[in-house]
Amino acid sequence: MTVTEPGFAGRTERLASPATIAMAVRARALRAQGHQVLSLALGEPDFATPPAVIEAAHRAALDGQTKYPPVDGTPALKAAIARKFARENGLTYAPAELMVSNGGKQVIFNAFMATIDAGDEIVIPAPYWVSYPLAARLFGGVPVFADCREEDGFRLSAAALEAAITPRTRWVVLNFPSNPTGAVMTLADLEAIADVLRRHPRIWILSDEIYEHLVFDGARHHSIAAVAPDLTSRVLTLNGVSKSYAMTGWRVGYAGGPERLIRMMTRVQGNATSGVCSISQAAAAAALDGPAELIAEMRDTYARRRTMVVEALRAIPGVTCAMPQGAFYAYPGIAACLGRTSRGGRMLTTDEDFALALLDEQHVACVHGSAFGKGPYLRLSCATDDETLREACARIAAFVDGLV
Ligand SMILES: Cc1ncc(COP(=O)(O)O)c(C=O)c1O
Structure with missing residues (x-):
């Protein structure tokens, strides 16, 4: 035998x-x-992590916020996220257009699992954060890389993006400020990228803005959904508290996007991990509403x-x-x-x-x-x-x- x-x-x-x-x-x-x-x-x-954030978590635990939270996030955190998107990014999201996940990483997992079929292509500017191609491959997706050249400050050019798009493209990923290069896109850069994306209406756009607050020398971060409001029905804007508030261990990420995509992502998460730790969500709400200094x-x-x-x-x-x-x-x-x-x-x-x-x-x-x-x-x-x-x-x- x-x-x-x-x-x-x-x-x-x-x-x-x-x-x-x-x-x-x-x-x-x-x-x-x-x-x-x-x-x-x-x-x-x-x-x-800021002490006021830790105190908010402590209070939430003592107040009995210790039950299963809603899969898509607590109403209090979603309200704080909506305020943050409006205040800092000029973006308006209704509660049904927002969800909370276990870190930005799970946002990507949910989004790709909800949308990628075998053979679908995911355009990723290179150099890239390693999790995008790994997550894409997990669902049978094929990463296609758009080269960001050192001479361009590692920013993504419209020409490189256009050259990477094919009829099989399902997603275009944007991650600026970039991990690993620290590149920041200018308003003009993003307008040129938006022009390309307008010509390809069947593509989802993931804008990972988790480093948005860490910009230097007077540079400004712009959200593609605010630069090109006509694209918002296809844009998933990802963010989280890990980097901006030194909260990597709390595991809170979030996303704003079209209601039908958020609904499918919530379905994925509901079958995997359910809602994010209720105490972490209370802490994240305090962080988002806390002082900008x-x-x-x-x-x-x-x-x-x-x-x-x-x-x-x-x-x-x-x-x-x-x-x-x-x-x-x-x-x-x-x-x-x-x-x-x-x-x-x-x-x-x-x-x-x-x-x-x-x-x-x-x-x-x-x-x-x-x-x-x-x-x-x-x-x-x-x-x-x-x-x-x-x-x-x-x-x-x-x-x-x-x-x-
Ligand atoms: C570009 C980028 N996006 C998202 C994340 C996800 O962070 P988290 O899952 O802690 O929210 C990271 C973490 O390293 C990152 O570098």
């Missing part, structure tokens, strides 16, 4: 573990061996660190670095470092070789750009303290200095 083991679905084979997590795991293993590892791999704010303080800190890191990187021979206008990442180019050998004897053929050797030899964890669809670059998260960032840049300089 043949002995076989229980197997796995084909879709989980396609669901590779993101490189960001893989790097963090490797860094943790080195730390466990007693090394002082500096981690610039994860996009997690180093600030604490807290966000401004964090933004100014990220801006200062970004300048410090970019200047330190630019001083390293063989490393280039665009000045990001948003988010909290730097995306240095390392083309001139490839084809060389590290002090530890490692031949660096790809940016992944560079990132792995840097971790093993200098104990600095970052993620190679090709994991985000564009190499040879590195993504360094600036969401950590000044001292760590300064020391990490010094170690990168020492690593590059040792290349022969």
Whole structure:
């Protein structure tokens, strides 16, 4: 008799573990061996959740907000989200056009599960946040990448978008300010993108605006649904409290979009996880209605660190670095470092070789750009303290200095 083991679905084979997590795991293993590892791999704010938000959660728990919440979000949080969209984005959403999910990540999962059939194409500007292509593939979708060039500040051009669209395109993803490059689209950029999308009326548009508050040097964030109101019946505007309010662990993301799409996404979520933790929802409502100064303080800190890191990187021979206008990442180019050998004897053929050797030899964890669809670059998260960032840049300089 043949002995076989229980197997796995084909879709989980396609669901590779993101490189960001893989790097963090490797860094943790080195730390466990007693090394002082500096981690610039994860996009997690180093600030604490504002105390007033934590108090609101405490009050909600004591008040008995401990029962199953509605699948699409509590009325109180949805009202706070509607106020936020009106105040900050110039967007008007009725309660039936809003839903709350377990982080922005579940918004994407719900939306793709509700709309993608096998073979549908999802246009994603590259470099991209790793979860978009992974989620698309999970449902049989085919990611198609639109190249964002360094010379354009990694912004998406109308020409690159147009070239990526085919009759099979189901979604176009926009993520500005961008993870991983920090690129911010100007009003004129978005108007040109809207012109392209108008010519393709059967395409859904996902605008992931989770980094909207983190824009620097006077740059302004614009929502595509506000720039092109005629497209709103196809736009899903995604946001969340993770990045703007240092609330990654609370797991609250949300979206505004056309009622029929929100209804189908709610159906997906109702069959998977139901409503988001009632206490987290009370906390998120307090965050959204809270003082804007807290966000401004964090933004100014990220801006200062970004300048410090970019200047330190630019001083390293063989490393280039665009000045990001948003988010909290730097995306240095390392083309001139490839084809060389590290002090530890490692031949660096790809940016992944560079990132792995840097971790093993200098104990600095970052993620190679090709994991985000564009190499040879590195993504360094600036969401950590000044001292760590300064020391990490010094170690990168020492690593590059040792290349022969
Ligand atoms: C571009 C982007 N969108 C969405 C998210 C989702 O964040 P969360 O699920 O914590 O809301 C992240 C997190 O890293 C992100 O970088």
